[in-house]
Amino acid sequence: MENSSRSDIAYQALRRAIIEQALMPGTKLREDEIGAHFGVSRTLVRAALLRLSQEGLVDIRRKRTATVAIPSLDEARQIFELRHCLEQQVIHRLTAHWRPEMGEALEAHVKEEEAAARSGDTASASRLAGEFHIVLAQLAGNALLTRYLSEVVSRCSLILAVYGRPHVAECATTEHRGVIAALRTGDAAASIRIMKEHLHAVEARALPKPQEAEEVRISDILARYSAAR
Amino acid sequence: MENSSRSDIAYQALRRAIIEQALMPGTKLREDEIGAHFGVSRTLVRAALLRLSQEGLVDIRRKRTATVAIPSLDEARQIFELRHCLEQQVIHRLTAHWRPEMGEALEAHVKEEEAAARSGDTASASRLAGEFHIVLAQLAGNALLTRYLSEVVSRCSLILAVYGRPHVAECATTEHRGVIAALRTGDAAASIRIMKEHLHAVEARALPKPQEAEEVRISDILARYSAAR
DNA sequence: ATCGACAATCACGTATACATGATTTCACAT
């Protein structure tokens, strides 16, 4: 999958725009329009959209304009469940092959997160918050694990966009520092516990409480739909 | 992702042919040729190949004819590692929400496996062996987990094709029965242990012993290449 | 006989054309 073509440009841009919530769930993604923007034909846009749809970020239905995906509550729960599972494996691997320079790399990333947060760039901040987990996966050294986690984490941005309160900070950087600290102790069980707590916190910010789920949902979605023209 | 188009036909057929090892790793997949076979244009074939490449079954490189992917030993290990992780989660969920009719469904599937094995249809037999694990995931009720596991399991067919001894039975049906039996006891820990053992057995059949890995590899691959024309 | 340059062929990358199904518009009846 070595796709250095111009289809990739559209893919990357769209992906990032979705993750940063510049393109909200439900937004229509017309092939012509996007193609005109990037100066490529529909052919390449289609390829990009197809890729995004396989990652669950875009909804493609036959003969209908593609849209930014709107995860259902059920999907959201499944995504978080899998995220727990994958992140636990990441921690597992990291504690097994820990090296001090990994700590430095993570530290550096958190600094970036803080910088974005301080500068008020909430879009970058939330993207970087997600990418922290991707960096962890990369350090863990399993490319497939990294790929799946990337998908799952980016879909969490969608979930946050649909169900989250408008612009709550997604991942407190202090929590990330906590994860790093735990990893540095070399205590696998403790590290996993810390990560679990962090993920539960993320989930709590992204998803409404179970009992208020049903009622809040509908107006929420409708508001979004009308806003999206 | 509701793709009921003719691109899907090519996709399904190719996928199955690869999984059943009718198309061996390294085989060239020319767009024209495939299109002519299915009576569709390159456009649709490309879409199908793109999808397959994202699932890791096909290798696409710019300006080069697509080929059936040849997983490296390293990839193979990563795939198995992730498979362990995902299957464990499946068992976890199944033991948490076990229902007797699940046992029946699994039982029925194993019977199919046996029928194929008895009839000497090794291609179907090995496909069904893999699908047993997909059925488990479906019963577990997490669609995303099912999707990832499908990918991983199908890639295991590739691994087997490259590194496995020619046509060893992949999953003994007795092992699958063992998994079902464990699930029926309702003992989560025991079920997970049984599944782990099963997966290790699968892995042992698919991958060469670590020390003989390096030397066997090259001639193995080359033989395959020359055989594939 | 082997190696390397060049030509011919092949297969892909990308844009575009045309057909068809979806969506919107608008006139008209209620």
Added chain:
DNA sequence: ATGTGAAATCATGTATACGTGATTGTCGAT
């Protein structure tokens, strides 16, 4: 005003055309 249906418009589904890089084959020099 509201709802209905046909026409117009729009966006996608798919095939095809054309350019270009890769691959293969040929021929001459060593």
